[in-house]
Amino acid sequence: MLSLLSIEWLKIKRYRTFWILSAMFIVLLFLCNWLYSTGIMKLGGPANQILNSNYTFPNVWDNVTYFTKLFSGLLAIIITIITTNEYQFRTNRQNVIDGWKREQFFQAKWLMVLCMSITVTLYSFLLGMFFGLYNGSPVSGATEHMVKLGYVFILTMNYFGFALTLSFLIKRSGMTIISFLLYAYVIEGIAYQVLKWKVNQHAGDFLPMESAANLITFPVMDMARKMMNNEPLASSTLVGMSVGWTIVYYIFGRIRLLKSDW
Numbered sequence: 001m002l003s004l005l006s007i008e009w010l011k012i013k014r015y016r017t018f019w020i021l022s023a024m025f026i027v028l029l030f031l032c033n034w035l036y037s038t039g040i041m042k043l044g045g046p047a048n049q050i051l052n053s054n055y056t057f058p059n060v061w062d063n064v065t066y067f068t069k070l071f072s073g074l075l076a077i078i079i080t081i082i083t084t085n086e087y088q089f090r091t092n093r094q095n096v097i098d099g100w101k102r103e104q105f106f107q108a109k110w111l112m113v114l115c116m117s118i119t120v121t122l123y124s125f126l127l128g129m130f131f132g133l134y135n136g137s138p139v140s141g142a143t144e145h146m147v148k149l150g151y152v153f154i155l156t157m158n159y160f161g162f163a164l165t166l167s168f169l170i171k172r173s174g175m176t177i178i179s180f181l182l183y184a185y186v187i188e189g190i191a192y193q194v195l196k197w198k199v200n201q202h203a204g205d206f207l208p209m210e211s212a213a214n215l216i217t218f219p220v221m222d223m224a225r226k227m228m229n230n231e232p233l234a235s236s237t238l239v240g241m242s243v244g245w246t247i248v249y250y251i252f253g254r255i256r257l258l259k260s261d262w
Helices: 001-012 016-038 060-088 092-095 100-132 147-170 174-199 219-227 235-259
Strands: none
Touching: 001 100, 016 060, 016 100, 060 100, 060 174, 060 219, 060 235, 092 100, 092 235, 100 147, 100 235, 147 174, 147 235
């Protein structure tokens, strides 16, 4: 396992696109949280800071993880570029010539997905701790709502796993990126609303990426739903669906890779 990861690291450590997109994710996620915590929440003057508790413990986790969800698509693009480059530059075949089995190539890519998901979750944790402590809230409340960090891990595994599976199917970076963005941010959004309207209020929650995305929602919207008695689907159900879809990606991608022509 470590040898597979070390080889993957050698492939990307000098790859400029990887570092540019990673830096964009790190900077944008920090900036959005910073602007929200120091700008929007102070509108109306100190006497009127209705949202002044959003970046103190435990509410900070709700906001940080929501913005993490918004920017996780950037890292999914990294997955697609790295994987499709293997096909375009025939390095996947070189791996086999050098002694790898196809299964090892497949496992290496999923290990990359796992490592990136862990890294994003850790970064979200560090941001949450930073903003929580910066705003002077007692650290004793930090463990509440921390389950949202687990949801970040589940969400990124889902998003990245879906992007990886598309990469195995399409094999061309431009088409894969367009397909990912189109499906994740347009097609599923439309399908979600249609299912909600035509079938059942929660039918859209069972779609592949919606099942993960709905684990992390905007805190203000959550309050509005509760006031309208529009209760969301249970988190345990969404977790089960999202994990189930990730397993589907894994199994389908493995079958596809082993049977496809390299």
